Amino acid sequence: MKVIKPLHFTGEVISNESFIELVGNITGELQMKCSRCLTNFSYEVSIDMDEKFTNNSNQEDDSIAYVEGDELDVAEAVVENVISTLPIKRLCSIDCKGLCQKCGIDLNKETCQCDNEEIDLRMAKLMDLFK
Structure with a gap:
């Protein structure tokens, strides 16, 4: 700050x-x-x-x-x-998309091709059954 x-x-x-x-x-x-x-x-x-x-x-x-x-x-x-x-969560705007969790690109400025499918880690083994 x-x-x-x-x-x-x-x-x-x-x-x-x-x-x-x-x-x-x-x-x-x-x-x-x-x-x-x-x-x-x-x-x-x-x-x-x-x-x-x-x-x-x-x-x-x-x-x-x-x-x-x-x-x-x-x-x-x-x-x-x-x-x-001061706000606990400091945001540049309410609509801020943040950074890509995989490649780190600023999603407010660019889009990335990463597969950011959210998977509940507790259910990750079950996902293997559907592959």
């Missing part, structure tokens, strides 16, 4: 008595590799973010992150939010 357009946060910081809340939107563009055909593609990021921080070490609420000192570095929270929302 590579950053094409830097991640940008637009929002506000809300100060409460016991914590600081960071609310806004993260935008940017990433270059990712397709899980099927292995080509690079552009992925637009637009994520709503709502994070809470405190420097009170006695805080028991798990939804509020503990921060040491008086400075708040939001970079880690932004990256965590982006990574947690």
Whole structure:
């Protein structure tokens, strides 16, 4: 994964008595590799973010992150939010055909002459009976 357009946060910081809340939107563009055909593609990021921080070490609420000192570095929270929302299966398109299992050709660009008949390995011996 590579950053094409830097991640940008637009929002506000809300100060409460016991914590600081960071609310806004993260935008940017990433270059990712397709899980099927292995080509690079552009992925637009637009994520709503709502994070809470405190420097009170006695805080028991798990939804509020503990921060040491008086400075708040939001970079880690932004990256965590982006990574947690990325798709598990990264596809260049929903219709991506992927690579041929035998010759490795990109089936989105070319067709191959391989026999890609899917055989259930548990039934492979039975196929011999029909030959």
